[in-house]
Amino acid sequence: LGADIVAKARGDAHIVMMSSAASHGIGPVLYKDVPYDPLADFLHIHLVGTFPTVLAVNGSSPITSVAQLIDQARAKPGEITYGSGGNGTMNHLTGQLLARATGVPLTHIPYRGSAPAMNDLMGGQISALMESLPTAIGYFSSGRMRPLAVSEDQRSPSLPDTPTFREAGFPGVVTTNWFGFSTPAGIPPEIAKRWETEIGAALQSTQVKEAFAKIGVRPGTLGAEGYTSLIRSELERWREVIKAGNIRAD
Structure with a gap:
């Protein structure tokens, strides 16, 4: 519902949402009636964090x-x-x-x-x-x-003694939960760039890094271009996995 509201607010720079693997990577290929395009209807500003x-x-x-x-x-x-x-x-x-x-x-x-x-x-x-x-x-x-x-390709600093699936002998099991900031498509580019710069700087602060570390989250390093590419690749990946496994929502 939240993503749909943002998608329909094209050009409104006062609206921002926390996009995620659920709303923009899995949901659009899992559900048949998602009312928004996870790429065309949004401007993806910055990856905020990842966790396994x-x-x-x-x-x-x-x-x-x-x-x-x-x-x-x-x-x-x-x-x-x-x-x-x-x-x-x-x-x-x-x-x-x-x-x-x-x-x-x-x-x-x-x-x-x-x-x-x-x-x-x-x-x-x-x-x-x-x-x-x-x-x-x-x-x-x-x-x-x-x-x-x-499930990530590196051990979590929060669980340093726990191996990755790759280390445990299962190299095909690599997944990352992710979330970031996105706005409606069509906002002024100078505002989008300001968002990207300010969010990126905040994620490098000691305060944010320490808060994230306590809950096992890595601060995101991808700006607009990288975050958009991540979402595109995740959509492709999960479309194949969901189809192959005949997975359906509850």
Whole structure:
């Protein structure tokens, strides 16, 4: 709804939104009736931050690696489940990439949001969970959940002892959750440039870097051109994954 409102406000430089992988990378290729064009209807100003999806198990689980989880899934077809906050989310799609990379079906349990999914993982109702790092980070530090791997191509500074999927032996499982500032298309170029410059400077501040580090977010470094290219490539990538996996929204 928010993205649609911004898309329809062409030329209005007083409106800005926080675009994301959900609104501009996955949603437009997952849903058939999205009322906006994620590229043509917006001017994408600056990437603000990125963070990984984390594959996690219950803190008391005997599973300590991705390989162990996959071995169990291979030995017990249909019994190993992983939850996410819903069908078509970045966390769900990361699980689909893992299943594709291993050739081992993983039973996905979609929830209506992260909270019930995490509750069921900690309660032992599901085997594993794909969750965004900012949402789960507190449960890792408390020991109630154990991270097995992160989905970005580099380890997270917030989880330095947790390998990437690539390091764990699954190089095809690389995903990044992202968000940034976007405006309606058609705003004056000098205003767009000012937005880009000011946001870029703010993201380099110590205050922002420290705040982001606490929740496992990396400050974005892509300006307008780079952020637009990222969105274009993400749309292409997820269109193929969603089609291949016959993935549908809740």
